[in-house]
Amino acid sequence: MNVDLVVVGAGFFGLTVAERCAADLGLRVLVLDRRDHIGGNAYSEAEPETGIEVHRYGAHLFHTSNERVWEYANRFTAFTGYQHRVFSTFKGRVYSMPINLGTICEYFGRAFSPDEARALIAEQAAEVTNPSNLEEKAVSLIGRPLYEAFIRGYTAKQWQTDPKDLPAEIITRLPVRYTFDNRYFNDRYEGLPVDGYTAWLERMADHPNVEVRLETDFFDLRDDVAGNVPVVYTGALDRYFDYAEGELGWRTLDFEMEVKATGDFQGTPVMNYADEDVPYTRIHEFRHFHPERAHYPSDKTVIMREYSRFAARGDEPYYPINTGEDRSRLLAYRDMARREDGVLFGGRLGTYKYLDMHMAIASALSMVDNRLRPHFVEGERLISGGVDE
Ligand code: FAD
Ligand code: UDP
Helix, strand or coil, X not given: CCCXXXXXXXXXXXXXXXXXXXXXXXXXXXXXXXXXXXXXXXXEEECCCCCCEEECCCCCCEXXXXXXXXXXXXXXXXXXXXXXCEEEEECCEEEEECCCHHHHHHHHCCCCCHHHHHHHHHHHHCCCCCCCCHHHHHHHHHHHHHHHHHHHHHHHHHHCCCHHHCCCHHHHCCCCCCCCCCCCCCCCEEECECCCHHHHHHHHHCXXXXXXXXXXXXHHHHHHHCCCCCEEECCCHHHHCCCCCCCCCEEEEEEEEEEECCCCCCCCCEEEECCCCCCCCEEEEHHHHCCCCCCCCCCCEEEEEEEEEECXXXXXXXXXXXXXXXXXXXXXXXXXXXXXXXXXXXXXHHHCCCCCHHHHHHHHHHHHHHHHHHHHHHCCCCCCCCCCC
């Protein structure tokens, strides 16, 4: 095999490693992906009937406070000024999410100043002192009434696991604000790639030293590669070791896409559904991600309902569940990864970590700095540090 490095997976992690190693270190890089397109889960394409850009693996919003990642991303794409805002329907009424002063005023049906709202929530949150799971953490942040309205049903649908058995971190992804600021993300930079995710990802892969081979499963080539060429592996960690320690738990999503004969179905990009008896968690309407695109039709729109369930083998793994059992399996796999000479594990599947795009890019840039450059430039041995912890 006439290459210096094999990268398994053409998602943001794999393409960042490939691009840096080719452009900065002058290496010949072979990128493999078993899908028929690059981009991993960030892949998007035009819906054929309407030309509206849809995200095949769920809506992807780019946001970061990391200067290096922002500068790096801007080498390949410009960003629109899109700012993400989400609403939630609960018992036939619409509220703004994440929970902010507007949500609190709407829900309790009166005007609160920031101080009054803080006092109310502090009183309602006082029942929990040492939160150790998602439910306790949520109650400690927003009190029980708001938890029961906006979090309990949604989380039950999203995870089908008792919120008491879920880690507290999941909920800390959502900010709580005592102002009327209803932006979803707190990050300094935010936007959508002007000409779409796939154009951005294609530009990352567009280097004469990078060869991308699609519809190619690493495990079909493993014998040719193993021991001969260093590998950066961004596929599933448990699969790499043939599930020797059992399967790591993931959730998957089912998406139901529909073209509607109206120019606007819901007036906003994402509507969450907090009621437990509505089977889907949210509806995305893709045209609203790009209000600046004049070529979108005015009489048609594309919506996508999102349903969540446990992933069986063969389903797309989306969210690591991270139960206690998963965590002990993960430790065993990390030990095995540490002993795997010449293979570095990275990305969402390779580390069993929910990584946003900016985190995947940041972590790939660190792998190049801390592992690949020392190996290829300074001749250090490529001992796997195991899975990045
Ligand atoms: P992936 O994108 O999963 O890429 C891994 C690639 O490896 C895949 O293409 C896969 O086919 C390939 N592969 C696996 N095994 C093999 C094998 N054996 N041989 C060959 N190829 C293999 N991030 C945000 O910043 N904002 C968002 O709004 C956002 N929304 C999301 C919504 C959903 C539903 C999901 C699941 C994720 C979302 N993310 C979001 C996260 C984002 O998708 C990830 O950060 C990003 O995909 C991580 O890139 P990656 O390269 O690690 O993994
Ligand atoms: N969540 C909720 N109600 C909402 C939105 C989110 O309870 O209206 C909870 C839910 O448990 C979810 C977590 O907050 O898993 C993180 O939400 P986020 O929107 O970040 O999830 P993602 O977009 O990654 O699915």
